[in-house]
Amino acid sequence: MRMTTTWEGFAARLGNDRSLAGIFALAVLFYFLMPFYNVVDGDVAFLTWTANQMLRGAVFGRDILEVNPPLCVLIYMPAVLLGKVIGLEWGVRTWMLILTLASLACLWQTAGRAMRLPVAVVLLLFVTLVFPNHFAQREQIVLLLCAPYVAGIAPNRRWGLLSGIMAGIGFMMKPHFLIPLALIFAMRRRFGLEERAIIAVGAAYAVTLLAFFQPYLLEMVPMAATTYWAIHHPWDAMVEQTAFTLLAAVPMAFAGAPQPVALPYLAATLGFTAAAVLQQKGFVYHFIPAFGFLALYLTVRTFNENRTVAFVSALFLLTVAIMAGKSTLYWRSVVDGDIAIDSALKAEIDGAASYASFVPEPYPAFPMAIHSTSRFVGIAIHQIFIPAVASLATGLVEGDPVETRMLALSQATRELANNPVLVITLNVPYVIDGQPFDILEFFNQDPRFREAWSNYAPDRSIGPFLLYRRR
Numbered sequence: 359m360r361m362t363t364t365w366e367g368f369a370a371r372l373g374n375d376r377s378l379a380g381i382f383a384l385a386v387l388f389y390f391l392m393p394f395y396n397v398v399d400g401d402v403a404f405l406t407w408t409a410n411q412m413l414r415g416a417v418f419g420r421d422i423l424e425v426n427p428p429l430c431v432l433i434y435m436p437a438v439l440l441g442k443v444i445g446l447e448w449g450v451r452t453w454m455l456i457l458t459l460a461s462l463a464c465l466w467q468t469a470g471r472a473m474r475l476p477v478a479v480v481l482l483l484f485v486t487l488v489f490p491n492h493f494a495q496r497e498q499i500v501l502l503l504c505a506p507y508v509a510g511i512a513p514n515r516r517w518g519l520l521s522g523i524m525a526g527i528g529f530m531m532k533p534h535f536l537i538p539l540a541l542i543f544a545m546r547r548r549f550g551l552e553e554r555a556i557i558a559v560g561a562a563y564a565v566t567l568l569a570f571f572q573p574y575l576l577e578m579v580p581m582a583a584t585t586y587w588a589i590h591h592p593w594d595a596m597v598e599q600t601a602f603t604l605l606a607a608v609p610m611a612f613a614g615a616p617q618p619v620a621l622p623y624l625a626a627t628l629g630f631t632a633a634a635v636l637q638q639k640g641f642v643y644h645f646i647p648a649f650g651f652l653a654l655y656l657t658v659r660t661f662n663e664n665r666t667v668a669f670v671s672a673l674f675l676l677t678v679a680i681m682a683g684k685s686t687l688y689w690r691s692v693v694d695g696d697i698a699i700d701s702a703l704k705a706e707i708d709g710a711a712s713y714a715s716f717v718p719e720p721y722p723a724f725p726m727a728i729h730s731t732s733r734f735v736g737i738a739i740h741q742i743f744i745p746a747v748a749s750l751a752t753g754l755v756e757g758d759p760v761e762t763r764m765l766a767l768s769q770a771t772r773e774l775a776n777n778p779v780l781v782i783t784l785n786v787p788y789v790i791d792g793q794p795f796d797i798l799e800f801f802n803q804d805p806r807f808r809e810a811w812s813n814y815a816p817d818r819s820i821g822p823f824l825l826y827r828r829r
Contacts, residue, residue, distance in 0.1 A: 480657045538633065
């Protein structure tokens with residue numbers, strides 16, 4: 359007990375404005391250094407590009423097809439406005455710095471003097487160093503927005519209003535994120551300024567959806583319901599991530615001395631884990647809020663009066679860091695192996711006035727679109743309906759393929775109607791769950807596509823891609 363009390367007292371003595379200034383300085387330093395380490399990935403690049411297109415008048419859900427709710431795009435609007443001055447990538451990076459500083463400043467007020475320093479440091483390190491291939495993802499932004507509210511109750515109205523507005527935006531980003539919000543509501547059993555702000559943000563968002571995003575609600579959502587089931591990682595990836603989070607969090611909840619300050623972090627960990635599972639995709643970035651709040655929960659548990667619990671919590675926290683490091687090393691090995699392909703593709707795209715992609719993955723269309731002077735003329739992040747078409751065509755699932763085929767052909771013909779100078783296709787069959795599917799052969803079964811495609815000829819191969827140019 360004495361050791362823990364000493365550790366907590368030491369952290370409390372350092373929880374002053376000078377320490378916060380030091381953390382801010384570290385965040386700014388990371389801002390300049392991290393372009394050598396992390397990347398604005400394909401998803402973030404597409405959502406930023408989409409926000410830019412919407413500012414130019416494109417209708418979300420009709421002119422641009424995207425399954426994520428509109429708030430997932432609106433959150434990048436500030437990055438686009440900054441990007442008009444400093445470029446879209448640096449717009450994203452600067453917006454993330456602003457969000458990080460705002461989150462840390464608010465967290466400093468809500469976390470309590472004894473916890474503010476360790477929790478703020480771990481949050482900054484997690485957002486900066488963990489999952490560098492998913493930098494600025496929606497889920498990473500959600501972690502930053504929700505952390506101050508999860509940490510505790512603000513000391514005054516100004517900080518309470520900021521905490522509530524940030525949390526409201528974060529928890530409304532996806533419907534599944536209402537689960538951790540409900541758990542924290544149920545645990546705290548209070549209805550203060552933060553909660554009123556969250557509800558106000560939710561009401562404003564609901565009105566915005568009904569007033570400005572009916573094409574998304576009435577057109578895009580039905581299309582997604584028909585086809586989005588086919589896009590997912592292997593199920594074992596979701597099981598592994600869920601199991602690790604629960605095994606690291608749940609046993610610690612029943613051990614050692616009670617720590618009321620740790621309970622909101624536990625509720626957020628479990629709630630965001632449930633949200634990731636219910637999305638049924640298994641994408642690593644879906645678990646970012648769960649992993650982030652797990653790291654914060656374990657950090658707080660290292661202050662437990664029971665030395666064994668504190669020590670085991672520290673070991674679990676180290677395990678989280680090791681797993682994140684291994685993930686980063688694997689990603690870097692893949693990226694380093696694709697340098698030649700990236701360079702060759704970018705040169706070809708830069709040399710064309712416009713381009714589209716018939717590849718059913720975000721890459722190579724994104725993040726190239728925010729780094730090239732060439733104009734991307736696609737209407738979605740990739741051929742979003744092809745996975746469902748391929749699953750039905752190869753017999754992996756049973757069902758009526760008519761609607762999915764129509765949606766896939768509609769997207770491809772709409773994109774060709776934009777007359778891209780360059781079209782990127784796969785040079786090998788598309789493989790889904792071990793079954794090959796020829797995308798161009800499928801498209802060419804349609805007379806309208808075949809007529810438009812007759813204006814294109816194969817130009818050159820780059821890695822797994824075959825590039826076509828308009829004649």
